[in-house]
Amino acid sequence: MNRATSDTPVPASIDPTKPSIARVYDAFLNGKDNYEVDRQVVQGVLKAAPEARDLALENRSFLIRACRFLAQRTGVTQYLDCGSGLPTAENVHQVVQRINPDSRIVYVDNDPLVLAHGRALLEENENTVFVAEDIFEPEKLLDNATVRSELDWSEPIALLQLGTLHHYNGEETRTRKDIMRAYIDALPPGSYVVISHFLDPQDEHSATARKLEDLFLHSMMGSGTFSTQNELQELFNGLEMVPPGLVRCTDWWPDGPHLKELNAAQRSIAGGIARKA
Template identity: 70%
Template structure:
């Protein structure tokens, strides 16, 4: 990945005066591909909860563990990674191909920074595609010729919505559960759905979750909704949840037992993996 520093001139259509969800996440992960406007979002959120960076860290760790499960345990060879974000050392195709070298991965995003970096990273890669599309318009995305041709839609596919749906802002027009259902309806039997989402745990960390939500919503980014467990469970309606179900990301198939404090950053993002019968 390019090591371009954040304040160097950038080519159009990247706009360094407006925050990008992908670049803000990159800033939370101590990456290098972000601008001052993205760092301002990070600073404001950290004022509310200094441990907020853990949201991004746990989200990314959950993606890696879920991909290992899908490849090694479920044997899934096809992946549709929606809102894939800026590439890091451990991308979906990198993780799954340790187990399944012939796995096919389609990344989808419409952030210019993501597209530029991902296409550079994936140059020369076989069985990996980067598609410029709106993940919140599933009908159009699923009609895309590259998406249709790159994946075999008669065989199981893993749909990844990792840290994306809490940035969906048209809930009043189309509930996010309906948006997810549009994807699920198109998936073959035996496919898997992986979702992570900001969580209001409705416990001692609930107030922090709502403060974080207000910090995100009132930042220049303008999105980042925290939902209750009951709300998030509806996203998996009609699917068979993989044990342990919908839980804080840190508790989903952890690599090692965790004995540290349960901070807001570890309690306020949840994830789950489910199979389509």
């Protein structure tokens, strides 16, 4: 697989002078699919808040555990991953198809570099497809011919919004809750909704959370909003939460006990899963 390092020719559709959310996230995970401009965002954030990398790490770990739960415990075999980002270790299809090889995954993103990797996924996995749409335009995305045909909309679907909604900047015209309501209304009964999002813990770590928010919003990336527990709970639009509910990502069925005290970043990203009756 070609790696988009600074020495790699830049595809015509990509502007290497502007950071990309997907590539910045890749850089936080120490990946190689990013450019100097993306690494500058990461370096600027880490210089002011060295623990910030744990936001990406905890989000990725939550994704893996959540997908493992869905595949093992719920019987769901269809996944709509909104804002899938760049491939890294343990993508959704790898986690769920290891448990149920017949699981179907539709990845959605509109980043040109992610699209290039998506085409590669199409070649290697017949149950995995890639769609180029804006995840913040749910009606258009849900009407996409591939989304309609690759998923059976009479059977439960797992909708994933992992580390995506905090990058939405259009609250003046349509809120994140409105966007999620459109998705949830379209899901068949028995479906699941998975969300992870930057959290303002409203405790002694709030100052760090808001500092991180300021760093993200005033970086070249220009997005990364931290929200309170109550604000995040509203995104599930009253669905039945799977225990333990909406909690810090690190506390959602961890693989083992916490042997070290959590830092501010680990306390500042939350996740949860809910079921549509």
